[in-house]
Amino acid sequence: VTVVLIRAGIVAVVLAGWEIAARVGSPLLYVPPSAAVPALRDLLLLRSYPDLLEHLLLTVHEILIAYGLAVAAGLAVGFALGLYRTLGRAYGPILAALYAVPAVVWYPSLMLFFGLDAASKIAFGFLLGFFPITLAVLAGIRQVNPQLVIVARAFGARPLTIFLKVLVPAMLFTLVGGLRTGAALSVVGVIVGEILGSKAGMGALINHAYGLLRTADYVALVVVSLAVIVATDGAASLLERRARRWTE
Amino acid sequence: MIGAAVRPARDRARIVGLQVASLVVVLAAWEGLARAGWVDPLFVPTPSAVARSVPSLGGVAMSGLADTLAKTAAAYALSIVFGVAGGLVLGGARTLDQTLRPFVVALYGMPKILVLPWIVLLLGYGSVPAVVYGTLHGFFPILVLVSGAVRDVDGHLLTVGRAFGARPWQLYLKVVLPAIVPAVLAAMRLGVVFCLLGVLVVEMFAGVRGMGSVMGALANGFRAPELFAATALVSLASIVIVLALDALGERLSRWR
Numbered sequence: 001v002t003v004v005l006i007r008a009g010i011v012a013v014v015l016a017g018w019e020i021a022a023r024v025g026s027p028l029l030y031v032p033p034s035a036a037v038p039a040l041r042d043l044l045l046l047r048s049y050p051d052l053l054e055h056l057l058l059t060v061h062e063i064l065i066a067y068g069l070a071v072a073a074g075l076a077v078g079f080a081l082g083l084y085r086t087l088g089r090a091y092g093p094i095l096a097a098l099y100a101v102p103a104v105v106w107y108p109s110l111m112l113f114f115g116l117d118a119a120s121k122i123a124f125g126f127l128l129g130f131f132p133i134t135l136a137v138l139a140g141i142r143q144v145n146p147q148l149v150i151v152a153r154a155f156g157a158r159p160l161t162i163f164l165k166v167l168v169p170a171m172l173f174t175l176v177g178g179l180r181t182g183a184a185l186s187v188v189g190v191i192v193g194e195i196l197g198s199k200a201g202m203g204a205l206i207n208h209a210y211g212l213l214r215t216a217d218y219v220a221l222v223v224v225s226l227a228v229i230v231a232t233d234g235a236a237s238l239l240e241r242r243a244r245r246w247t248e
Numbered sequence: 249m250i251g252a253a254v255r256p257a258r259d260r261a262r263i264v265g266l267q268v269a270s271l272v273v274v275l276a277a278w279e280g281l282a283r284a285g286w287v288d289p290l291f292v293p294t295p296s297a298v299a300r301s302v303p304s305l306g307g308v309a310m311s312g313l314a315d316t317l318a319k320t321a322a323a324y325a326l327s328i329v330f331g332v333a334g335g336l337v338l339g340g341a342r343t344l345d346q347t348l349r350p351f352v353v354a355l356y357g358m359p360k361i362l363v364l365p366w367i368v369l370l371l372g373y374g375s376v377p378a379v380v381y382g383t384l385h386g387f388f389p390i391l392v393l394v395s396g397a398v399r400d401v402d403g404h405l406l407t408v409g410r411a412f413g414a415r416p417w418q419l420y421l422k423v424v425l426p427a428i429v430p431a432v433l434a435a436m437r438l439g440v441v442f443c444l445l446g447v448l449v450v451e452m453f454a455g456v457r458g459m460g461s462v463m464g465a466l467a468n469g470f471r472a473p474e475l476f477a478a479t480a481l482v483s484l485a486s487i488v489i490v491l492a493l494d495a496l497g498e499r500l501s502r503w504r
Binding site: 206 | 259291292350351361362363364365370441442444448452453460464467470475476479486487491
């Protein structure tokens with residue numbers, strides 16, 4: 001309980017310090033909490049941005065498509081490379097090398113190819129989510145005890161049965177972790193894409209508010225975006241805990 | 249699938265052969281598709297066009313890359329100093345660590361792109377926002393890895409050291425620091441990619457110099473061959489840096 005109180009105290013001190021600093025400095029640049037709260041209210045009541053919901057839904061839509069594609073491709077590629085030794089040894093290192101490249105270098109090319117609309121954001125969110133999922137599948141397969149597979153095969157289990165009843169349960173822990181990281185990164189990818197250049201979506205609103213120096217509205221938009229992100233992550237962690245309980 | 253003993257040398261040759269062959273096939277198919285008009289060369293240039301564009305890109309790309317790498321180096325140095333120092337403090341002080349952990353986790357997990365407009369607003373369009381934002385990206389993974397490693401230092405070693413009358417600074421120098429070397433090395437390898445990422449994002453968002461702004465300008469100008477060449481150049485630089493850090497890490501852990 002004391003820890004919680006101290007944490008609340010830290011938050012209060014930071015907010016108070018911020019308020020004072022912003023009033024002493026420039027309220028426009030530093031946006032004191034007292035200015036952010038009314039802006040957030042205006043935003044939620046659809047006064048400052050009447051089309052907030054459309055943009056929010058577009059962003060969520062982009063995230064869902066990007067993540068769905070990342071899961072499908074990540075699982076397919078991960079299992080292909082993990083289950084076929086030669087493929088894995090040939091393409092695994094290439095994948096690892098590409099993972100050492102900051103993903104944002106691909107974004108200008110994606111923007112050129114897919115344009116300023118949703119497609120380039122989906123492509124970037126997909127790219128960011130794809131890697132951790134693929135790598136988690138590979139790591140998970142490596143963790144599976146080969147004895148289990150040999151025993152199952154000796155008892156006459158078919159490849160599909162081995163896959164579903166031995167392999168997947170044994171690696172579920174790692175797999176689910178990768179799926180969760182992938183979700184977080186797909187979200188980041190879509191939002192980064194929107195902020196680096198877009199016509200619609202939360203990132204476009206943020207850029208609009210920033211460009212017009214409507215800093216209080218900008219802070220309110222960031223708070224709403226964060227709420228969406230935290231909600232997504234909360235849902236993902238709930239699923240993660242479920243899957244982990246199931247394996248135990 | 250799993251098992252099956254193979255002769256290593258022949259196996260290795262087969263793997264490399266497969267890698268080279270698939271690279272050639274991809275490039276040939278790409279060139280063919282682009283020449284046959286299946287993809288628009290305005291958006292996807294042929295590999296040969298990309299290669300031809302390298303000379304015209306040369307000077308701009310080199311100075312841009314140098315600028316980007318200089319900012320990355322500054323951000324990286326700051327991330328390591330703050331990250332390792334913070335990690336030592338947090339990992340060593342149990343109560344502080346428990347109190348602050350939710351904040352650290354939240355800040356680490358938060359997409360930092362959301363505060364980028366604000367950082368640029370405060371710090372302008374020069375190199376400073378890029379360094380700050382790059383540091384922000386590199387700092388948290390290093391902090392989390394190092395503080396975790398300090399926390400996991402074998403308690404018995406500390407007890408024994410204390411029993412033999414070692415002072416706190418001696419414990420740090422002789423027990424804690426050697427024990428966390430692997431974690432610090434892992435953090436350094438992870439951190440550099442994050443720093444480069446942060447610097448590039450700022451340059452793309454608001455850059456006037458550096459590789460990110462060069463690439464942004466190429467994309468806006470529909471100069472696809474040059475853009476692909478620039479992308480390849482940055483990717484190559486990043487891979488080289490990571491490999492160099494890997495080699496350095498291997499050397500240091502052997503020394504340990």
